[in-house]
Amino acid sequence: MTVDTGTELKPRRKGLTRRQRRRLSRGAQYAVFVAAVTAFAAGADWGRLRNQFAQWDIARQMFPDVITLALKNTVLYTLSGFVVGLALGMVIALMRLSSVGPYRWLAGVYIEIFRGLPALLIFIFIGVAVPLAFPGTEIVGGTYGKVALALGLVAAAYMAETIRAGIQAVPRGQTEAARSLGFSPARAMVSIVIPQAFRIILPPLTNELVLLFKDSSLVLFLGVTLEERELSKYGRDLASTTANSTPILVAGLCYLLVTIPLGFVVRRMEAKAQEAVR
Amino acid sequence: MSRPEIVVKGLHKSFGDNEVLRGIDLEIGQGEVVCVIGPSGSGKSTLLRCVNLLEEPTRGQVFVGGTELTDPDVDIDAVRRRIGMVFQQFNLFPHLTVAENLTLPQRRVLRRNRATAARVAAENLARVGLSEKADAYPASLSGGQQQRVAIARSLSMGPEVMLFDEPTSALDPELVGDVLAVMRMLAREGMTMMVVTHEMTFAREVADRVVFMDGGVVVEDGTPDQVIGAPLHERTRHFLSRLLDPAMAQVEEEGSDRAGGAGG
Numbered sequence: 115m116t117v118d119t120g121t122e123l124k125p126r127r128k129g130l131t132r133r134q135r136r137r138l139s140r141g142a143q144y145a146v147f148v149a150a151v152t153a154f155a156a157g158a159d160w161g162r163l164r165n166q167f168a169q170w171d172i173a174r175q176m177f178p179d180v181i182t183l184a185l186k187n188t189v190l191y192t193l194s195g196f197v198v199g200l201a202l203g204m205v206i207a208l209m210r211l212s213s214v215g216p217y218r219w220l221a222g223v224y225i226e227i228f229r230g231l232p233a234l235l236i237f238i239f240i241g242v243a244v245p246l247a248f249p250g251t252e253i254v255g256g257t258y259g260k261v262a263l264a265l266g267l268v269a270a271a272y273m274a275e276t277i278r279a280g281i282q283a284v285p286r287g288q289t290e291a292a293r294s295l296g297f298s299p300a301r302a303m304v305s306i307v308i309p310q311a312f313r314i315i316l317p318p319l320t321n322e323l324v325l326l327f328k329d330s331s332l333v334l335f336l337g338v339t340l341e342e343r344e345l346s347k348y349g350r351d352l353a354s355t356t357a358n359s360t361p362i363l364v365a366g367l368c369y370l371l372v373t374i375p376l377g378f379v380v381r382r383m384e385a386k387a388q389e390a391v392r
Numbered sequence: 393m394s395r396p397e398i399v400v401k402g403l404h405k406s407f408g409d410n411e412v413l414r415g416i417d418l419e420i421g422q423g424e425v426v427c428v429i430g431p432s433g434s435g436k437s438t439l440l441r442c443v444n445l446l447e448e449p450t451r452g453q454v455f456v457g458g459t460e461l462t463d464p465d466v467d468i469d470a471v472r473r474r475i476g477m478v479f480q481q482f483n484l485f486p487h488l489t490v491a492e493n494l495t496l497p498q499r500r501v502l503r504r505n506r507a508t509a510a511r512v513a514a515e516n517l518a519r520v521g522l523s524e525k526a527d528a529y530p531a532s533l534s535g536g537q538q539q540r541v542a543i544a545r546s547l548s549m550g551p552e553v554m555l556f557d558e559p560t561s562a563l564d565p566e567l568v569g570d571v572l573a574v575m576r577m578l579a580r581e582g583m584t585m586m587v588v589t590h591e592m593t594f595a596r597e598v599a600d601r602v603v604f605m606d607g608g609v610v611v612e613d614g615t616p617d618q619v620i621g622a623p624l625h626e627r628t629r630h631f632l633s634r635l636l637d638p639a640m641a642q643v644e645e646e647g648s649d650r651a652g653g654a655g656g
Contacts, residue, residue: 296497313487
């Protein structure tokens with residue numbers, strides 16, 4: 115490498131200095147922001163928005179049902195789907211890592227299919243196609259069973275990949291240490307590798323829970339009874355009976371009530387995991 | 393030499409096209425301490441890992457305590473319980489406390505009850521001088537402490553043979569001594585030990601025999617005084633001079649003096 119002796123130490127350019135340019139750029143960004151907010155505030159029809167979205171008496175008549183029924187069902191659907199997804203995802207992840215070729219292949223196909231399909235299609239499939247294809251069969255648990263199955267099928271594909279990545283992230287030496295102590299391969303996996311894998315994947319798994327929480331709104335397409343409605347369906351029904359959008363807003367806030375704290379928990383766990391890195 | 397505890401016969405091991413072990417024959421008697429030395433890539437770690445079948449030999453036989461490990465029908469998990477192994481990177485289970493690191497294998501593998509496992513664990517932690525660390529997690533320990541816990545974990549299984557794979561290579565220099573002290577204690581107690589190491593002082597003082605490997609074969613095998621003190625082969629002399637006085641080494645053409653490939 116040659117040393118370029120011609121380089122000036124202080125390149126003096128005409129016009130603004132670096133500091134001036136930085137100041138100008140930041141000023142411009144603030145100006146755009148203020149202009150956008152002002153335009154929105156001036157352009158929006160606040161009276162109409164308030165009428166449509168913030169009718170207190172309508173909001174008030176939603177309570178307590180929106181919590182005791184709709185939110186409860188949403189949580190129930192989510193958790194049941196999560197449990198099914200986790201169990202199925204674990205099986206698929208282990209199949210994916212199996213030394214038996216057909217298992218790996220089958221798991222790969224499952225993941226590709228269910229990751230590639232919209233969750234909505236899976237719900238329609240479970241709700242319509244399965245009863246048509248297998249007349250007389252009934253998915254156990256009625257709507258709850260169907261939701262658990264549909265959400266679980268979708269979640270399992272994502273979770274399988276997450277769990278597989280977590281298992282592979284556990285250092286090889288852990289398995290070797292376990293095997294050298296006399297653990298069988300299966301016992302080493304269950305006692306040593308999987309517990310460590312789960313610590314690694316706790317944040318992405320919690321994220322998956324948040325996604326499922328939102329996807330549970332697809333229950334809409336299964337056809338549910340009044341008692342089985344969850345937040346989205348409940349909000350939409352009420353919005354059409356009252357001819358007002360306030361219930362949608364309230365339902366949305368109920369979602370955020372759960373997803374924002376969960377997101378906070380995920381970030382906390384990620385930060386802690388960063389600290390705990392050996 | 394008393395009854396051979398470890399017997400290796402005609403051992404070959406290849407990783408793909410890379411032949412790391414090219415026919416090893418070795419016997420280690422009961423209570424004998426054998427240090428395996430050699431340049432990196434000589435196959436010494438691979439040899440050690442073949443002794444408890446963490447690596448599957450390509451050809452040849454391995455016997456430990458009279459059981460042939462290379463027999464495809466052998467219950468390898470049962471044999472491994474008799475062979476303790478200590479790794480360069482410690483490989484403690486980070487999600488368990490020190491005490492749990494020692495008790496979980498006993499309970500899951502040996503089916504010992506909680507009280508027995510806890511008693512054995514406490515005994516072995518005391519032997520390595522770390523009783524007060526029982527409730528700590530491995531991440532909070534120094535490398536030397538982790539390695540002593542790893543030794544205690546192996547001892548808790550009541551092994552007849554201990555394998556050490558460069559146990560002090562990942563340690564800060566000032567922590568090496570504590571680990572070597574534990575190993576010296578084990579040697580004095582009559583444990584059969586096979587140690588892959590670069591610690592020449594340890595090899596000279598503690599080992600009954602020193603094996604020098606290079607290029608996947610055993611070049612020299614004898615007492616420490618023979619192999620380290622008065623090596624017969626040029627390769628051994630060359631290796632020892634570089635190890636004992638690295639500052640004096642000359643720049644060499646890569647691979648000119650190396651019979652075997654890298655790896656292991």
